[in-house]
Amino acid sequence: MNESLSPTPAQDQSRHQFLRWLERAQQGSAALATADSPTVPAAAKAVASSGSLESGEPAAPAGPATVEAIPLGDPQQVRELSPSILGCYHVTAGHSELSGCTLEPRPLLRITWDAEGGQVQHRWYGGDGQPLAAELIERLGLKELEPCEERLRANDAPMVRRWIAAALQTDSGAVGAAPDWLAATVVWCRWASGAVAFRFGNGAEGRSNFAGWAIDFVQGYQRPEKYRCSASGEESFEVLALDDGTVTVPQAVGRCEQSGTSTLLSNLKTCEVSGRQVLADRLAQCPISGLWALPDQLECCVLCGRAVAPGRIESQVCSDCRGGRDIDPDDSLLAGLLAADGSFARYGHWRGWRDEAVAVLIGRRWLGGQLAILYDRQQARVRQVARSGRFSQRWTVDPS
Numbered sequence: 001m002n003e004s005l006s007p008t009p010a011q012d013q014s015r016h017q018f019l020r021w022l023e024r025a026q027q028g029s030a031a032l033a034t035a036d037s038p039t040v041p042a043a044a045k046a047v048a049s050s051g052s053l054e055s056g057e058p059a060a061p062a063g064p065a066t067v068e069a070i071p072l073g074d075p076q077q078v079r080e081l082s083p084s085i086l087g088c089y090h091v092t093a094g095h096s097e098l099s100g101c102t103l104e105p106r107p108l109l110r111i112t113w114d115a116e117g118g119q120v121q122h123r124w125y126g127g128d129g130q131p132l133a134a135e136l137i138e139r140l141g142l143k144e145l146e147p148c149e150e151r152l153r154a155n156d157a158p159m160v161r162r163w164i165a166a167a168l169q170t171d172s173g174a175v176g177a178a179p180d181w182l183a184a185t186v187v188w189c190r191w192a193s194g195a196v197a198f199r200f201g202n203g204a205e206g207r208s209n210f211a212g213w214a215i216d217f218v219q220g221y222q223r224p225e226k227y228r229c230s231a232s233g234e235e236s237f238e239v240l241a242l243d244d245g246t247v248t249v250p251q252a253v254g255r256c257e258q259s260g261t262s263t264l265l266s267n268l269k270t271c272e273v274s275g276r277q278v279l280a281d282r283l284a285q286c287p288i289s290g291l292w293a294l295p296d297q298l299e300c301c302v303l304c305g306r307a308v309a310p311g312r313i314e315s316q317v318c319s320d321c322r323g324g325r326d327i328d329p330d331d332s333l334l335a336g337l338l339a340a341d342g343s344f345a346r347y348g349h350w351r352g353w354r355d356e357a358v359a360v361l362i363g364r365r366w367l368g369g370q371l372a373i374l375y376d377r378q379q380a381r382v383r384q385v386a387r388s389g390r391f392s393q394r395w396t397v398d399p400s
């Protein structure tokens, strides 16, 4: 709006045609003033009587007039606007509706000068007295105005005078050849603001906002804000609700390949064994490799009972239980176990591994055969005993 163009956008119109329009506008004001309040036209009169503002000369009887108008076709009712706004959204299994919408009249200024050849010339200004950009003049339909009821109040007159003076000063160079202005028209354009509510069958709700010139929405120059999914930060005019009540947009949603559930992509994780995208809480972590995988992609070690990734297990025994470090005969856990169960003492060359939860101790006999003890360190008890035969690598778990 503050963009200053050179030359200032202008429109020529036949003087005769304009004066007829002006007369109609003034009659409208007078009629309304008589009906409503005799003091209302004070704003117009005050402006008119000031004559040439910069010189402060006394008013000429037929001095400039101030009237009010609206652009032809500027939306005056919310219902004129709502299809354009709501039509921007596509709501899956729900609907959108306006949730608060105001159409505030905002003033712009048109000043009309006498021009040569029986013409007048119009120029337009924003609230700061600066010329409006040609593009905005076109968009807001400022070249076709119709008189409207007065919105200026008597105490608006000083403000309007200052506004006109600022505009005249801005354009003093551009209209130097024709310094006398005929009329000022305060043009009320509707500024729309409000919110759109999205409602879904499962009770989920979301909102988007909009603000801009009402005519811009109707003409498609502006669209309301996209819906912003607060969980993902993604935005779209396509809005949907998940079963858990999250209102979101399609690009933030994925499908769990195991359960078929639609959910936020942030809730999905890739099974590092199968490559499937699934709900993160369906994955388990291989304690050896650290890979996250679906439980059915992991294999259970017969000795330690842990589910591990396929690359970390062979013939039912995980790489920890296949390896392990030698255990010193003085190790307190081993010594305690051997003391508690005489059958364990027939095995030697103990090796194994342990973490905070369990310890695996594997002994072997000279004549062949192995024994594997799974010890629960939290409960301080033997959880399982397994044996392999002299000629077989296969492990058999003792009945508990």
Ligand SMILES: [Zn+2]
Pocket: 301, 302, 303, 304, 305, 306, 317, 318, 319, 320, 321
């Ligand atoms: Zn194991």
